[in-house]
Amino acid sequence: MRSRLTKTAGDRKDTMIKIAIVIGSVRPGRRGPTVARWVQEIAGKHAAVAGGEAVFEVVDLLDFGLPILDEPVPALFGDYRNPHTRRWADTIAGFDGFVFVTPEYNHSIPASLKNAIDYLFAEWNDKAAGFVGYGVAGGARAVEHLRLVMGEVKIADVRSQVTLSVFTDFEPSDPTDPGAPRVLRPGPHQEQALKEMLDELLVWSRVLKTLREETADQRAVPA
Numbered sequence: 001m002r003s004r005l006t007k008t009a010g011d012r013k014d015t016m017i018k019i020a021i022v023i024g025s026v027r028p029g030r031r032g033p034t035v036a037r038w039v040q041e042i043a044g045k046h047a048a049v050a051g052g053e054a055v056f057e058v059v060d061l062l063d064f065g066l067p068i069l070d071e072p073v074p075a076l077f078g079d080y081r082n083p084h085t086r087r088w089a090d091t092i093a094g095f096d097g098f099v100f101v102t103p104e105y106n107h108s109i110p111a112s113l114k115n116a117i118d119y120l121f122a123e124w125n126d127k128a129a130g131f132v133g134y135g136v137a138g139g140a141r142a143v144e145h146l147r148l149v150m151g152e153v154k155i156a157d158v159r160s161q162v163t164l165s166v167f168t169d170f171e172p173s174d175p176t177d178p179g180a181p182r183v184l185r186p187g188p189h190q191e192q193a194l195k196e197m198l199d200e201l202l203v204w205s206r207v208l209k210t211l212r213e214e215t216a217d218q219r220a221v222p223a
């Protein structure tokens with residue numbers, strides 16, 4: 001008889017680690033996509049990506065058009081009624097970890113990001129997250145709030161984080177126009193901070209993927 005944790009060739013798992021870079025803000029003129037592109041560029045140079053062991057994809061909340069939470073049943077029960085919820089759930093279910101790119105709005109995260117998190121439960125569980133915050137104070141207070149939320153949806157958040165200052169890490173594309181889009185020019189220490197965060201995130205995402213697979217195996221084998 002097979003032991004609960006014995007693997008056969010047929011059981012071989014997909015070993016690729018998939019990380020979503022989630023853009024948390026949705027307003028016109030937002031800085032989020034610029035920050036997400038930078039994260040994806042630096043992540044693309046990581047040895048795990050170069051070696052074909054990990055992949056990073058941008059997930060933009062704007063593409064999902066999620067209304068303010070309109071599900072009648074709490075996400076904990078997984079009884080999703082609306083097509084927009086199922087599409088969002090299918091997307092998040094496909095990832096092993098997350099880089100949340102979040103600005104600070106009134107000392108917290110944007111409502112759009114909290115709303116998107118609130119829509120789901122199981123799809124977040126036993127996965128890992130790292131943070132890239134930005135704002136007047138580097139988005140630090142927003143990320144502290146986000147860490148509290150992570151615990152409730154069973155996401156393990158890594159210690160290292162990036163804190164981009166809207167004063168020193170961005171420049172206007174046109175200095176004569178105060179409304180001109182901002183260009184990201186992160187200081188050299190920011191890239192180092194991002195690399196450290198990505199290292200931690202990839203290790204935790206891999207370990208938690210193994211945990212999820214072994215837990216699923218144990219549920220699948222009859223006692």
Ligand SMILES: Cc1cc2nc3c(=O)[nH]c(=O)nc-3n(C[C@H](O)[C@H](O)[C@H](O)COP(=O)(O)O)c2cc1C
Pocket residue numbers: 025026027029030031032103104105106107108134135136137138139166
């Ligand atoms: C509604 C709102 C509230 C904000 N509150 C804060 C804040 O409390 N602390 C802070 O550091 N920056 C704050 N900011 C500045 C934003 O962090 C900054 O403008 C950032 O670029 C906004 O992100 P976005 O461009 O992706 O929307 C606020 C911006 C907005 C729009």
